[in-house]
Amino acid sequence: MQIDVHNLSFSYGHRTVIDSLSLSLSSGDYLVIRGKNGTGKSTFIKCLLGMNPVKNGMIFYDHQDINYFKEWTCLGYVSQKFEDFNYEFPITVNEFLSVSSLRKTSQSNRLKALDQMGILELLNQNINNLSGGELQRTFIARSMLNDPKLLILDEPTASIDKLSTEYFFKAVNQLNLQGVTIILVTHNESLGHLNYSHVLTMFSDGTNTFQTRDRCDLSEVDF
Amino acid sequence: MVLSFFTDLFQQDFMLRALLAGLILGVLAPVIGSIVVIRRLSFIADTLGHFSLVGISVSLFLSTLGISIFFERPLYLGILFSVVGGLLVELFRRSYKNYKEISMVIVISIGAALSAIFFSLSKKTGSLYNYLFGSILTITNYYVILILITAVIVFALFIIFGKQIVAVSFEESNAKMLGVNVGLFQFLFMIMLSIVVSVLLESVGVLLISSMMIIPVAAAMKVGWSYKSTTIIAIVFSELSVFFGLWMAYSFTIPSGAAIVSINVILLMAISFIKKIRSRKLVKKEPITNESAE
Ligand SMILES: Nc1ncnc2c1ncn2[C@@H]1O[C@H](COP(=O)(O)OP(=O)(O)O)[C@@H](O)[C@H]1O
Ligand SMILES: [Mg+2]
Numbered sequence: 001m002q003i004d005v006h007n008l009s010f011s012y013g014h015r016t017v018i019d020s021l022s023l024s025l026s027s028g029d030y031l032v033i034r035g036k037n038g039t040g041k042s043t044f045i046k047c048l049l050g051m052n053p054v055k056n057g058m059i060f061y062d063h064q065d066i067n068y069f070k071e072w073t074c075l076g077y078v079s080q081k082f083e084d085f086n087y088e089f090p091i092t093v094n095e096f097l098s099v100s101s102l103r104k105t106s107q108s109n110r111l112k113a114l115d116q117m118g119i120l121e122l123l124n125q126n127i128n129n130l131s132g133g134e135l136q137r138t139f140i141a142r143s144m145l146n147d148p149k150l151l152i153l154d155e156p157t158a159s160i161d162k163l164s165t166e167y168f169f170k171a172v173n174q175l176n177l178q179g180v181t182i183i184l185v186t187h188n189e190s191l192g193h194l195n196y197s198h199v200l201t202m203f204s205d206g207t208n209t210f211q212t213r214d215r216c217d218l219s220e221v222d223f
Numbered sequence: 224m225v226l227s228f229f230t231d232l233f234q235q236d237f238m239l240r241a242l243l244a245g246l247i248l249g250v251l252a253p254v255i256g257s258i259v260v261i262r263r264l265s266f267i268a269d270t271l272g273h274f275s276l277v278g279i280s281v282s283l284f285l286s287t288l289g290i291s292i293f294f295e296r297p298l299y300l301g302i303l304f305s306v307v308g309g310l311l312v313e314l315f316r317r318s319y320k321n322y323k324e325i326s327m328v329i330v331i332s333i334g335a336a337l338s339a340i341f342f343s344l345s346k347k348t349g350s351l352y353n354y355l356f357g358s359i360l361t362i363t364n365y366y367v368i369l370i371l372i373t374a375v376i377v378f379a380l381f382i383i384f385g386k387q388i389v390a391v392s393f394e395e396s397n398a399k400m401l402g403v404n405v406g407l408f409q410f411l412f413m414i415m416l417s418i419v420v421s422v423l424l425e426s427v428g429v430l431l432i433s434s435m436m437i438i439p440v441a442a443a444m445k446v447g448w449s450y451k452s453t454t455i456i457a458i459v460f461s462e463l464s465v466f467f468g469l470w471m472a473y474s475f476t477i478p479s480g481a482a483i484v485s486i487n488v489i490l491l492m493a494i495s496f497i498k499k500i501r502s503r504k505l506v507k508k509e510p511i512t513n514e515s516a517e
Pocket of ligand 2: 041
């Protein structure tokens with residue numbers, strides 16, 4: 001999926017969180033967004049998802065203005081916080097995955113997604129009983145289920161252990177190699193383990209820098 | 224007296240009608256109720272019920288003026304007002320973003336005040352008791368058919384859109400990625416809820432609508448292990464309550480809605496109690512080991 005952002009600015013009330021952000025990504029690109037807490041990374045993601053209305057500046061998906069964009073089902077999204085999710089009512093991981101995909105995904109498709117995240121044994125567990133990390137992995141598995149063309153991940157590995165994080169980044173790389181565009185948010189300083197092609201750095205005064213990186217040379221990570 | 228319930232059940236038409244209506248509502252209420260619970264809207268059923276009551280009182284008032292609307296069936300104006308109540312909730316919600324329940328209190332108050340005014344203007348305060356506490360034993364054929372149609376429509380919607388309804392209820396923010404228009408979904412759900420609430424109002428009364436929808440679900444949530452099992456258990460609880468509630472209402476001549484809800488509450492308390500005892504036993508048998516702390 002081709003993504004173009006032109007001079008995007010966003011503020012909550014009088015507080016400008018994003019100040020004229022521009023970037024351009026082609027299909028198969030891998031963008032890392034980094035910056036300290038509170039620099040507007042999630043705010044930008046919500047603009048990309050159409051949850052924050054875009055008034056100043058423009059966003060295009062495949063040359064189509066976001067305000068007229070319809071094919072949202074091509075996107076996969078893992079949110080940083082799961083506060084929107086209503087946990088208390090019982091629902092199993094399997095049920096959750098099957099209502100979360102529009103197509104009739106076969107059981108084997110769901111099993112594969114869970115296996116990729118190393119949580120196959122959670123299939124028939126009630127979501128209420130999962131730990132934070134298990135829950136996050138379930139959501140990640142869900143985001144991969146619909147074969148998205150663009151995968152947006154907002155600090156997806158914040159609460160999961162090192163081994164699952166490794167699993168996860170491997171799976172992301174795999175998807176990226178298959179042509180899926182990736183946008184990954186991290187507040188981690190080290191990006192050495194990520195095979196990204198672009199990096200957007202956000203600062204607390206709302207400014208930002210956008211850089212392209214030669215992917216063949218993994219050693220050159222410019223900070 | 225106690226046994227005459229079972230003989231009368233098959234000899235008296237009104238008993239059969241009441242049971243039939245009750246059993247259909249017994250499925251309908253928890254099915255809708257579970258979505259209401261998941262969406263954290265438990266108060267909205269009450270809110271819509273109070274506004275439905277305004278519609279009914281206005282309808283009665285108009286008929287004393289000689290104006291007949293909707294063929295003298297107050298229910299339909301009730302549904303219409305219920306939808307209006309839902310829209311008002313949305314409207315007030317926008318101005319109290321972080322205190323959403325305030326909007327429901329405002330709308331409930333308006334509803335209660337207006338219906339009291341119109342009931343007294345219509346000089347039919349006698350029927351008010353029935354609307355407050357329900358009168359399933361005096362239900363007419365017309366009404367039973369209406370309940371059946373409502374149930375068929377709701378179940379059809381659940382069969383066709385069940386996936387989307389469940390997914391969006393659990394997590395609205397992801398609706399877009401599932402190809403669901405959240406605004407449209409909320410609107411349609413409110414209309415569906417308005418109809419169900421208005422239908423429930425005539426049979427169990429405005430004060431007990433939300434009990435009928437929410438309590439069986441609340442009890443089932445304590446024992447269910449999946450979405451499916453929880454919904455099925457809620458329906459079973461609800462049907463048990465309807466059946467034994469009707470028996471109680473008939474045998475001891477108490478209001479049917481109250482009897483049904485009382486059984487619901489007894490079930491809920493019994494479940495909570497049993498669960499507490501069992502979890503205590505489990506803790507005793509299996510002292511916590513360090514195994515899982517790895
Ligand atoms: N809904 C909101 N209303 C007002 N301010 C917000 C809202 N969401 C985030 N903010 C503020 O905007 C700034 C950027 O937040 P966020 O985008 O979540 O940062 P990050 O994801 O980089 O940690 C923070 O100062 C935060 O307090
Ligand atoms: Mg964030």
